[in-house]
Amino acid sequence: MDEETAPDVGSTAGGPGSKVAALIERYDLVGLGDDLESRWTADGDERMSLRELADYVNESLIAAALRASDTQPVDGVASNYYRLLTSDDVSSGTRIEAENELESRGVDVDQLESDFVSRQAIHTYLTSERDASYESPDRSDSERADDRLQTVQRLKNRLATVAERVLTELEGSGYLSVGDARVTVLVSVQCRDCGEQYAFADIIANGGCDC
Template sequence: MSKVARLIDEWELDGVGQQLEEYWLGTGDEQYSLRELADWFNQRLLAAAHDRADEAYVDGEIENTYELLTDDDVGTGTRAEVETRLEQRGIDLESLRASFVSHQSIYTYLTDERGVSKPSEERSDSSQIEKTAESIRRLVSRTQAVVRNNLESLHNTDRITIGNFSVFVDVQVFCQDCGTQYSADELLTNGGCDCQDEPET
């Protein structure tokens, strides 16, 4: 049994194997690379660890926490603060880190245990646009979580005062040629800005 299969059983990640297959093949609205799948799977492990510790989490928090634990650009102080918070929640961080998988482990699981063939590198325009839209949504969600976590940290350490609050992130795209402005979602849904409607000269 591969590492991924063993972890799916150990953490009772029902349906995750099927999701990995669908995301790699792009049979739904999204298609992930093997490296993206490894990150996604590791985030499922982090979420499962929170569930076992009976610790609730908000949308985007798992993705943000995983990035703070693994991204090389994260400062040691910030990472230490996240590690301390997880350990206080009763999460065995050393064991969890040892469970994280690589993209090669995902590839072995998909090809050897699920018999999935490598998908074509060619993607339709619509699937590529949807993948881009989903990447932007995940980035917005992570940004909201980062801002919220940092503000809460400053509040909890009495560095700032703030009541109950919400964080809004709005990505706008302005075209200097036709003078139109759309949200990123609107731009992708419309297939572009108003430049596409202008007659050729």
């Protein structure tokens, strides 16, 4: 199952109550549904993948949240905030600074980040609510593996950020003292046959266990 056909795991089922439809209404993103469909079904270089469309929607949510807080974002501001909030290349400290800056502008960052959509949610919205379809070319096994690895890495990064924020809040309240703490999230896989343990990225890169 590839990027264009993966089920909408973890989001509301298709229909009027789907996550993307609800967000379009709640954030008053008039015309976004038509825009998403046209970009997904376009030909050649004009076409955007489900991953790109998810990023596009999430950047639109940030821009809408800023406008709702009486801040008119200039070009590039929403996409930069999105990069700071989600990119694996951004340190947790820089990410927290971006979150604090958004909070100071009146944006509920926790709500905003919980509203971010996945490519699966985009797929459900386009196929179940708008009856759109796209015949995806076959993707290689290595492309699919890399895609899944990036998903896990983003979740690890987000978990580390949340954990560091909790430590900062508890230290600020005087509950504990941790100094300049850094949280690291490790995901390991143990082979049931031989007991060997691997880092998640390593077992994917190796194509499985050596046994």
